[in-house]
Amino acid sequence: MTKITVNGREIEADPKQPLIRACHDAGIDVPMYCYHPGLTPVGSCRICQVEVSQQNQPPRVVAACKTSVAEGMTVQTDAPKAREVRRECLEFLLKNHPLDCPICDKAGECDLQDYSFNEGQGCGRSVEPRRKLHKRRSLGDVIVLDEERCILCSRCVRFCGEVTKKPQLTVSGLGAHSVISTFGDRPLTGNYQGNLADICPVGALTLKKFRFQARVWNLAKTRSTCAECSRGCAITVEVLRGRQVKRFRPRYDPQVNQWWMCDTGRFALGPVQQPLAAAGAVHGGRLAGACVRGPGGLARATVDAALGAAREILGNKPAPLVLGSPFLTVEEGRALQALAAALPVAAGFVAPPPSGLADDLLNTGDPCPNRRGLTELGLRPVEPAAARKALATARAALLVGERVTTLLGADELAGLPAAVRLVVFDTQAHALPGLDVCFGVPTHVEKSGHWVNVGGLRRPLEVALAAPRGVAPLETSLARLAQLLSTAGARS
Amino acid sequence: MGIVQRKDLSLAERLYLPEVVRGLSITFRKMFEKPMTRQYPEEPLPKTEVTRGQPRLVVKDDGNVACVSCGMCEAACPAYAITIDGGETERPIEREPVRFEIDMLRCILCGFCEEACPKDAIFMSDELELADSSRGALVYDLEMLKRPKAALQKRIDYVYRLNQRWRKSSSTS
Numbered sequence: 001m002t003k004i005t006v007n008g009r010e011i012e013a014d015p016k017q018p019l020i021r022a023c024h025d026a027g028i029d030v031p032m033y034c035y036h037p038g039l040t041p042v043g044s045c046r047i048c049q050v051e052v053s054q055q056n057q058p059p060r061v062v063a064a065c066k067t068s069v070a071e072g073m074t075v076q077t078d079a080p081k082a083r084e085v086r087r088e089c090l091e092f093l094l095k096n097h098p099l100d101c102p103i104c105d106k107a108g109e110c111d112l113q114d115y116s117f118n119e120g121q122g123c124g125r126s127v128e129p130r131r132k133l134h135k136r137r138s139l140g141d142v143i144v145l146d147e148e149r150c151i152l153c154s155r156c157v158r159f160c161g162e163v164t165k166k167p168q169l170t171v172s173g174l175g176a177h178s179v180i181s182t183f184g185d186r187p188l189t190g191n192y193q194g195n196l197a198d199i200c201p202v203g204a205l206t207l208k209k210f211r212f213q214a215r216v217w218n219l220a221k222t223r224s225t226c227a228e229c230s231r232g233c234a235i236t237v238e239v240l241r242g243r244q245v246k247r248f249r250p251r252y253d254p255q256v257n258q259w260w261m262c263d264t265g266r267f268a269l270g271p272v273q274q275p276l277a278a279a280g281a282v283h284g285g286r287l288a289g290a291c292v293r294g295p296g297g298l299a300r301a302t303v304d305a306a307l308g309a310a311r312e313i314l315g316n317k318p319a320p321l322v323l324g325s326p327f328l329t330v331e332e333g334r335a336l337q338a339l340a341a342a343l344p345v346a347a348g349f350v351a352p353p354p355s356g357l358a359d360d361l362l363n364t365g366d367p368c369p370n371r372r373g374l375t376e377l378g379l380r381p382v383e384p385a386a387a388r389k390a391l392a393t394a395r396a397a398l399l400v401g402e403r404v405t406t407l408l409g410a411d412e413l414a415g416l417p418a419a420v421r422l423v424v425f426d427t428q429a430h431a432l433p434g435l436d437v438c439f440g441v442p443t444h445v446e447k448s449g450h451w452v453n454v455g456g457l458r459r460p461l462e463v464a465l466a467a468p469r470g471v472a473p474l475e476t477s478l479a480r481l482a483q484l485l486s487t488a489g490a491r492s
Numbered sequence: 493m494g495i496v497q498r499k500d501l502s503l504a505e506r507l508y509l510p511e512v513v514r515g516l517s518i519t520f521r522k523m524f525e526k527p528m529t530r531q532y533p534e535e536p537l538p539k540t541e542v543t544r545g546q547p548r549l550v551v552k553d554d555g556n557v558a559c560v561s562c563g564m565c566e567a568a569c570p571a572y573a574i575t576i577d578g579g580e581t582e583r584p585i586e587r588e589p590v591r592f593e594i595d596m597l598r599c600i601l602c603g604f605c606e607e608a609c610p611k612d613a614i615f616m617s618d619e620l621e622l623a624d625s626s627r628g629a630l631v632y633d634l635e636m637l638k639r640p641k642a643a644l645q646k647r648i649d650y651v652y653r654l655n656q657r658w659r660k661s662s663s664t665s
Contacts, residue, residue: 101562101610102560102562102564102587102610102611103560103562103585103586103587107562135584135586136586211580212561212578212579212580212586212587213578214577214578215562215563215566215567215576215578217563217567218563218566241575
C-alpha cells in the first residue's frame with residue numbers, strides 16, 4: 001500500500017489502482033464521466049482533474065483517472081486551479097449537450113446533471129447552435145442511442161471490448177462529427193446490453209423497455225438478489241409508488257457480479273408484475289388469499305378453511321410428495337422440511353435442467369437461484385420429468401413456492417391421473433383438475449430471506465414491495481400447516 | 493398585569509337612546525348605498541391575472557399538450573396532488589404524459605407547479621369553482637386539465653412579466 005495525502009488527509013492507496021479510485025475509496029468525491037472502476041481508464045472527459053504535487057515540485061493539474069498513486073503524493077481535489085479547469089471542461093461538455101433534462105430518462109441519476117448543478121454555470125456562453133444529430137438511433141432490441149446527448153466518454157465502447165469481450169461499438173467520425181455507432185450499423189447482440197444504459201454517464205444510451213416508464217426519483221430502491229440463475233447477482237429492485245416493480249439494476253458486489261448483470265435477469269419483470277386476479281376470482285392473475293375445490297370447482301376460501309382442507313388431504317393420504325420451488329429461501333426451505341417431517345416424508349425441490357443461457361461472464365444457466373442453499377439444507381433436487389413421474393404414482397402432493405407449477409409444467413400437471421390430489425402454494429392458481437387447495441404466496445421481491453448462490457455465498461432478499469393483502473409469508477403458512485398436521489397426527 | 497378601572501357611565505350613555513339612534517342612522521344610511529356584497533354564484537367574482545385558481549395544462553397551437561411529463565411539478569407539489577405517468581411519442585419531443593392527474597381536493601392552489609415547470613406547460617387558471625358529489629370525480633385527469641393556450645394567455649403573460657428579471661426567453665415551443 002502507498003501512503004498519499006488527499007485534501008490534507010493521509011490515506012492508504014493501492015498502487016495498482018489509479019488515483020481517482022484511491023480518492024473514491026477514501027470517500028473523497030472526484031467527479032467522473034469516462035472513468036468507471038470496472039473499465040480501463042482512458043482520460044477522455046478530463047472532468048476528474050485534481051491538483052497533485054510531488055516531492056517539492058510545483059503543483060500540477062492532472063487527470064486523476066490516468067495518474068497512478070506514488071508515495072508521498074499530495075492531492076488537492078478542491079484547489080482553485082483544479083476547480084477552474086474542471087469548470088472549463090464541463091462547459092465544453094455542455095456545449096453540445098441538449099437541454100433535454102425534462103425529457104431525458106437519466107435525469108435524477110445523471111452524472112452530468114449532478115455535476116452541472118453543483119459546479120456549472122447558470123447559462124451557456126456559446127452563441128453557436130448545438131449539434132443536430134439523431135435523437136433516436138436504435139442499437140438493437142435493448143438500447144436506444146441519443147447521439148446529441150452523448151459526451152463521447154467511450155465507456156460503452158470499452159464495456160463491449162473489456163467486459164463482454166465482443167467489441168461491437170466504436171466512436172466513428174472525426175472531431176465534432178464523432179458519434180457512437182456499431183460496426184457496420186449492425187444491431188447490438190449479446191445478453192449484457194442492458195449494462196450499457198447503466199454505465200452511460202448521461203442519457204445517451206437508454207433502455208427501450210424502461211424508456212419514459214418512470215422518473216427515477218420516484219423509484220423506491222431496495223437491495224435484493226437476482227432470481228434468474230444460480231449466480232445470485234446483487235441487484236436493486238426499484239418500485240414505483242409502492243405498487244409496481246419498474247426495473248432491476250445491478251448492485252456492486254465484488255465477490256459475485258461486480259457492477260454487471262445479464263439481460264435475462266434485468267428484464268425478468270413479468271413474474272413480479274403479474275396483476276391480481278379479480279375480486280372473488282380464482283384464475284386470471286395472482287391469487288391474493290386461498291382457494292379450495294368445492295362442489296362447483298375451485299372457489300375462494302379463507303386461509304383457515306384452506307389450511308383445514310390441506311390438512312385433510314395431506315394427513316389422510318399415504319406418503320404425500322413434498323416438492324418445493326427452487327425460489328424458496330433458506331428460511332422457507334427449513335419451514336418446508338419441518339412440514340415434511342410432520343408427515344413424515346422427505347422433501348425435495350424442483351430443479352429444472354440448464355436453461356442454455358450459460359455464458360462465461362455471469363449467467364450460470366441454472367435456473368435455480370437457491371439450488372445450493374436448499375441442497376445444503378438436505379432437500380434433494382428433482383428434475384421436473386422425474387418429479388412428474390413420481391407425482392403420477394402418488395396419491396397426494398404438496399407443491400410449494402413461486403413458479404412451482406410452471407416449472408413442473410402446468411400442462412403436464414393437468415394430465416395427471418385424477419387420483420392425485422394437489423395442495424399448491426404458488427403465486428397463482430392454475431386450472432389443474434387435480435388441484436384441491438391453493439394458497440397465494442409472495443414473489444421474491446415481496447419476501448425477505450436468503451439465497452445461497454452457486455459459489456456458496458449467502459445473499460439477502462429484502463421486501464421491496466408489500467405482498468398483496470391476504471398473502472401471508474410462506475414460512476408462516478407452512479408453519480401453521482405443519483402444526484395442524486402434527487396435532488392431527490397426535491389425535492389419530 | 494394592570495388593573496382595569498371601570499369608568500362610570502355618563503348620563504347620555506346611561507340613557508341608551510342616543511346610541512340607538514346613532515346606530516340606526518348608520519343602518520338606514522347603508523340601506524340606500526350600493527351594496528358591498530355580491531350575488532355569488534349568479535354574479536361571478538372579479539378575476540385578474542393575479543388570480544391563482546386551479547392549475548391547468550397548456551395545449552400548444554399544434555394541438556399537443558406542452559407537458560413532457562418530466563415530473564417537476566409532481567416533485568414540487570407540497571400536497572402530493574399530482575400524479576404523472578409518461579409515455580413515448582413519435583414527435584420530435586419524445587415524451588408526453590399518458591396519465592396526468594391532479595387531485596383537486598388535495599391541491600392547495602399554491603402555484604409551485606407553475607413555478608417548477610420547465611416547459612411552461614402548467615399554469616394557474618382563473619377557474620376556482622370546485623364541487624361534485626364524489627371524491628373520485630374531483631381527481632382531474634389529462635382531458636379535464638387541458639386548456640388551449642389562449643385561455644391561459646393572461647396568466648402566462650403575467651408570469652413572464654413577473655419573472656422577466658431572470659428569464660430571457662420563452663421555453664414554450
